Amino acid sequence: MLWKGLPALVFPGAALVLYLVFSGEWRQWRRLHALTVGLVLAAVAVPWHVLAIVRNPPYFDWTFESSLGVYRGFFWRYFINEHVLRYLGLRYPKDYDTTPASLYWLGHLIWLFPWSGLLPAALRASFRPVDRAGRVRLLALCWAGFILVFFALSTSQEYYTMAAYPAFALLIGDAAARGGAWARCGLRAAGAVGALAAVACLGLLASTIGIEVHGDISSSLTQNPGAYTLSLGHMQDLTLQSFAWLRGPLALAAAAFLLLAWSCLRKPIPKALIGAVVSMALFFHAARWAMVSFDPYLSSEPLAEAFLAAPPGRLVVDDQYYSFSSLVFYTNQEPLLLNGRVNNIEYGSNAPDAPDVFLDDDGLARLWGGEERVYLATFAEREAELDARLSGVFRVAEAGGKVLLANRRP
Numbered sequence: 001m002l003w004k005g006l007p008a009l010v011f012p013g014a015a016l017v018l019y020l021v022f023s024g025e026w027r028q029w030r031r032l033h034a035l036t037v038g039l040v041l042a043a044v045a046v047p048w049h050v051l052a053i054v055r056n057p058p059y060f061d062w063t064f065e066s067s068l069g070v071y072r073g074f075f076w077r078y079f080i081n082e083h084v085l086r087y088l089g090l091r092y093p094k095d096y097d098t099t100p101a102s103l104y105w106l107g108h109l110i111w112l113f114p115w116s117g118l119l120p121a122a123l124r125a126s127f128r129p130v131d132r133a134g135r136v137r138l139l140a141l142c143w144a145g146f147i148l149v150f151f152a153l154s155t156s157q158e159y160y161t162m163a164a165y166p167a168f169a170l171l172i173g174d175a176a177a178r179g180g181a182w183a184r185c186g187l188r189a190a191g192a193v194g195a196l197a198a199v200a201c202l203g204l205l206a207s208t209i210g211i212e213v214h215g216d217i218s219s220s221l222t223q224n225p226g227a228y229t230l231s232l233g234h235m236q237d238l239t240l241q242s243f244a245w246l247r248g249p250l251a252l253a254a255a256a257f258l259l260l261a262w263s264c265l266r267k268p269i270p271k272a273l274i275g276a277v278v279s280m281a282l283f284f285h286a287a288r289w290a291m292v293s294f295d296p297y298l299s300s301e302p303l304a305e306a307f308l309a310a311p312p313g314r315l316v317v318d319d320q321y322y323s324f325s326s327l328v329f330y331t332n333q334e335p336l337l338l339n340g341r342v343n344n345i346e347y348g349s350n351a352p353d354a355p356d357v358f359l360d361d362d363g364l365a366r367l368w369g370g371e372e373r374v375y376l377a378t379f380a381e382r383e384a385e386l387d388a389r390l391s392g393v394f395r396v397a398e399a400g401g402k403v404l405l406a407n408r409r410p
Contacts, residue, residue, distance in 0.1 A: 011150075095229060119172065137170075141167070143167040253282075259282065315377070318377060393405050394410055
């Protein structure tokens, strides 16, 4: 609850209630020791919430309207805005969007791959609560089913449903342990998809032959801001040239998929499962390897190193804080935010005791022309505009499509 708020109560509570309804075991609720558990939960979680409400008044604002520039305290922000209004799609700022229904439902075949091949076998099992296995299956079905339906009725994104994955793991693991013709067919289907994925990886790898790479991967990516309200929106930034930076990860991913195909198409179930596990490990390593190539684009560490090596000065970051959060982390500075009252920071910036760290364009111009040495972290495409508007702009460092500028010559 301290991590994710009320869903930590709603999801297990709803799963248990549904289980009791469908199993008819209402009398078993006493075994949950609800009073004792509730008191322990209250002792752990309530003090933090009470202190947060007391220290961030007004205490209890029940307004069901979210708007720009209004501060209503912690209670409203946390319980009303982030729980109720977010679920209804009425939260401000609306920095999220709704995943298409087809991707929301069918996407789980991708997120659970290669184990999604065992889902048909899992669903053919008995969910009658006549033995321990049947009761566990029924509980897992109530657990996963409630979460999927809950977010399907909201402005959902696919990663919200990850709380259902342990239940999927129980059902899929049960299907793998039972084996049978359906499990065998499911693994063969996963192997066939793995073969197609291997061909796709090898095709991308072949298409990069002859493409030379310069600088870092950010120079090969496009920008699609309209898609970034979805968690996988940055997938649209990829270009054919960008895969030239990912030749090693592509080759390793192809090997992982080939191993999956060979194991699931040719081997009995126990060995096929082992092959699937090894292929997953290889694919995760390929993903980690690819992330290294994206590091200049995702991280601001090179700019931080340049800032720490330069003469001391005041640090300013452009746009929202999250764009340069790693720069703040590596330098351990308390920066000023240029036009940074956006997204999640906007609400807190209106609090009576909010720190005075926000700059507009006029404030930056005054600071830039003063006696203090100033550094500005911004995006490369903004450099020409800032150079025309400010007096004396000098580049200190550049990496991943971001630059560190200064008002004094380095």
